[in-house]
Amino acid sequence: MPNFGTGDQFNRSTYETELAFIYNDGADTSTVQVKFSNVVGMTPYILDAWTGIVSPVLHYSLNGTSIIMPITLAPNQTTIIAFGTSANSSLPPSPTAIVTSISDSVIDLSYSFSNTSQVLLAYLSGEKPASITLSTGETRYFNTTEPPEASNLTTWDISIQDWHAADDIYSMETVIDTYTYNSSSLATWVDIDPVVLTNISGIGQYATQFTTPVFVGSTGYLGARLHLGPVSDSVRVWVNGARLLPVEAIGGVSDVVINIPTAYMVASGGVQANELRIEVATTLYNRIRADMDTVMTLGRPVTYTNAAYFEANSAKSYGLVGPVWIEWLEVVEVL
Structure with a gap:
């Protein structure tokens, strides 16, 4: 080869x-x-x-x-x-x-x-x-038919979970604080709320809606591809409650794309909108970096073993940044 x-x-x-x-x-x-x-x-x-x-x-x-x-x-x-x-x-x-x-x-x-x-x-x-x-x-x-224009998904209800340790540093409990930002644009967490979200790690839930446009194809039917933009964290996607296939998200991919099965979507021309939900889970880097004085490793605070590394490497830009949009295509049967 x-x-x-x-x-x-x-x-x-x-x-x-x-x-x-x-x-x-x-x-x-x-x-x-x-x-x-x-x-x-x-x-x-x-x-x-x-x-x-x-x-x-x-x-x-x-x-x-x-x-x-x-x-x-x-x-x-x-x-x-x-x-x-x-x-x-x-x-x-x-x-x-x-x-x-x-x-x-x-x-x-x-x-x-x-x-x-x-x-x-x-x-x-x-x-x-x-x-x-x-x-x-x-x-x-x-002989294909021009599909509808792309659907740009710009307004989201965002819920971000901050996963962190309890105040008692000897406790094994995980504490989860949730912050909600409705009718928000996509951005990194620190840009959404620099005061609260700069030093956290956890899970972000993103919800929005889109309609299935009317389409009369000459030889096929309407299909859809969901474009997520760059994704650096793990991601899961649901359309109308049906989970799409897992996404291979790696840092070098500038636009993660998933086919949406037609059966998952509301019929075109209907008054009901499709519900799109995206879940993004981050690493614990930002939280450990913020709590390095109390997080213990090998019996000592992380400050003792990794302070120089955290000082040289700033907090990560977590979150779904987009642009997220739906590309409409004509689907035809070949065989």
Whole structure:
């Protein structure tokens, strides 16, 4: 395999599966056409270490005994690719055909299956006609419809929990103080309330609403992608009470994006709004830094062991800063 920028790769083998671990240790997000050799007759899968989901790779091409696939990784991001055979019953079925090339207006692909059917979907931007070429040699063309304008989510009800020790330093109790900021804009916690929130660590709850716009597609239906902006802390997302898949949030990603299943949303044109809730959990760095005179490690206050480090490293900028917005797309059935 070629280097992933300045990244690293290594392989592992089992009786039925070849595993490739790919890591981008570069400073920029990169898309590389990665060539995997000697995998003829095998099917590639993505092993999502965040969700535990195993899914077939949908977009790649064959070249002799090699598979060539585009892989995009942000700085410090990893991916795991498994190559399995039909003898491996632990892997899900792959599509009857895979995508070998796509036009620029194809934003994403998704795949689902049951005992009786397989469905391959494409998310289209609607900027111009889209084309998708399959491994069967067939090229499918879609005359797309311009989707609705993006929904910018600018007003939020924010509740921030401050997790800290009890006044009794010998107590094992966790004390949680909650601060509420309704109809607020997104910003770091210290910018929302510099007096109260500068030195705290904990969990932030963010709630807002959005409506599903009216859309009449020429060939498909309305789909949505939620853009969170940069996320440095762990994050969970719910739409109308249904939790979305876990998000891989790493510092190098400038915009974390999640597909919102259409079934989770209120029907377009309805008077009822969709409820969006986002939960962000931070590290304990700011709280330990603020309480370093009383937090003990190895029988001594943190001040004794780490004062120089805390003096050289200021409080972290916690919180969801956005911009958070919803991109509307046309979803079409490819297979």
